[in-house]
Amino acid sequence: SLQIVKGSILGNHYKVEAFLGEGGFGIVAKCRDTMTNRAVAIKVNKSDPDILQQAKLEIFILEQLRRLDPDAANIVKWNGFFHDGEWVCLKFELLDQCLWDYIGDRKNQGLPISEVRPILGHLTNALSHLGSVGIVRADLKPGNIMVVNRYESPVKVRLIDFGLACPASAVMPGDRVGTVGYSAPEVMLGLPYNEASDMWSLGLVAVELGTGVPLYPGNEDYDVLKFIIETQGQPPDHVLDSGVYIMMFRRGPENGQRLFVSLIKQILASDANQRITLLEVLRHPFFNPKSSPCIGMSAERPQNPVVFQHPSHLKCKRSEKINCSFQNSVEFSQQVFVRTSASPSFGSDELEIVEGSILGNHYKLCLFHIQFSSKTYLSP
Numbered sequence: 049s050l051q052i053v054k055g056s057i058l059g060n061h062y063k064v065e066a067f068l069g070e071g072g073f074g075i076v077a078k079c080r081d082t083m084t085n086r087a088v089a090i091k092v093n094k095s096d097p098d099i100l101q102q103a104k105l106e107i108f109i110l111e112q113l114r115r116l117d118p119d120a121a122n123i124v125k126w127n128g129f130f131h132d133g134e135w136v137c138l139k140f141e142l143l144d145q146c147l148w149d150y151i152g153d154r155k156n157q158g159l160p161i162s163e164v165r166p167i168l169g170h171l172t173n174a175l176s177h178l179g180s181v182g183i184v185r186a187d188l189k190p191g192n193i194m195v196v197n198r199y200e201s202p203v204k205v206r207l208i209d210f211g212l213a214c215p216a217s218a219v220m221p222g223d224r225v226g227t228v229g230y231s232a233p234e235v236m237l238g239l240p241y242n243e244a245s246d247m248w249s250l251g252l253v254a255v256e257l258g259t260g261v262p263l264y265p266g267n268e269d270y271d272v273l274k275f276i277i278e279t280q281g282q283p284p285d286h287v288l289d290s291g292v293y294i295m296m297f298r299r300g301p302e303n304g305q306r307l308f309v310s311l312i313k314q315i316l317a318s319d320a321n322q323r324i325t326l327l328e329v330l331r332h333p334f335f336n337p338k339s340s341p342c343i344g345m346s347a348e349r350p351q352n353p354v355v356f357q358h359p360s361h362l363k364c365k366r367s368e369k370i371n372c373s374f375q376n377s378v379e380f381s382q383q384v385f386v387r388t389s390a391s392p393s394f395g396s397d398e399l400e401i402v403e404g405s406i407l408g409n410h411y412k413l414c415l416f417h418i419q420f421s422s423k424t425y426l427s428p
């Protein structure tokens with residue numbers, strides 16, 4: 049725990065004058081350097097091992113940023129660190145006010161465009177400098193942007209808090225970074241992220257500057273994603289799909305996870321007519337993982353595209369891909385993909401299948417799902 053009171057001395061000559069911010073990490077204090085009589089901001093990290101690890105990462109990033117000129121790059125000036133007992137203390141130039149407070153002082157009415165423009169310019173400049181040294185900011189939000197001096201006109205801002213920043217080359221998909229309400233969809237979904245994710249956050253900051261209120265408020269990623277989908281539509285399937293998989297694989301691949309995801313997706317179809325039935329759930333390969341370790345990885349999979357051998361009643365126009373579950377003759381089910389364009393017996397825009405069809409002599413169709421898609425797949 050941090051027991052720092054006003055008047056205490058940090059690192060022998062920094063006298064605590066006020067508290068500027070507090071969080072899980074510790075505190076940021078306004079201190080007087082008794083040797084120079086200058087005011088500075090000192091971020092004091094708790095001695096908790098996780099926090100210390102976080103502080104080390106922040107120092108690592110700040111070291112990288114030494115290559116940049118803080119004035120030209122709109123980033124906070126860092127003056128190194130020192131230890132005080134078990135605490136790690138980072139020394140920064142003292143800045144004025146974070147953008148949340150700055151907006152709040154205007155009664156959340158939003159800033160005039162004449163102010164939004166330079167601020168956005170500084171932020172874009174800051175991100176582009178970070179990009180030039182290969183750093184992804186990863187937690188851009190008004191609370192991490194500080195006004196240098198609010199009485200200056202036009203107002204100048206700088207980025208602070210590099211605790212979650214990361215070398216672009218070391219991004220770990222699935223790492224929960226950022227702040228709810230400001231993270232890009234790909235970050236929430238656990239996908240790889242890059243500077244494009246900072247761009248998303250920048251857009252949200254820009255809206256908040258102009259309107260005075262956050263665009264996507266929410267306490268949970270779920271609410272925010274829902275809000276995003278309502279207003280901007282659903283991210284493309286390939287984004288959603290890989291996101292779900294990566295989120296599930298965060299704890300290491302587990303047998304059956306892909307089948308589980310595939311099942312859940314069929315259970316959660318928003319169109320009741322598309323939703324899987326109880327019987328089909330029980331027949332789903334998820335319940336027989338031994339015989340089908342993973343979609344696309346089954347040793348039993350057919351090596352060649354399967355050809356439908358029985359005519360049937362269902363007609364489907366322009367389908368390029370069918371995702372089918374089959375019960376085979378040795379009493380287990382597995383999932384295969386059928387590429388219709390590889391089946392010479394069907395025209396490219398018409399397909400006929402029916403439950404119970406036998407494919408490739410011994411694959412009995414027990415469940416099918418047809419997707420209209422421009423993608424084509426061979427049997428996995």
Ligand SMILES: Nc1ncnc2c1ncn2[C@@H]1O[C@H](COP(=O)(O)OP(=O)(O)OP(=O)(O)O)[C@@H](O)[C@H]1O
Nearest residue numbers: 068069071073076089140141142143191208209211
């Ligand atoms: N150089 C500074 N000058 C003045 N105030 C500062 C400075 N650095 C940080 N602060 C204040 O302290 C708060 C927390 O700092 P910082 O964002 O670095 O810590 P954090 O642990 O990452 O916090 P959070 O979890 O809110 O992102 C800031 O929102 C700001 O109000």
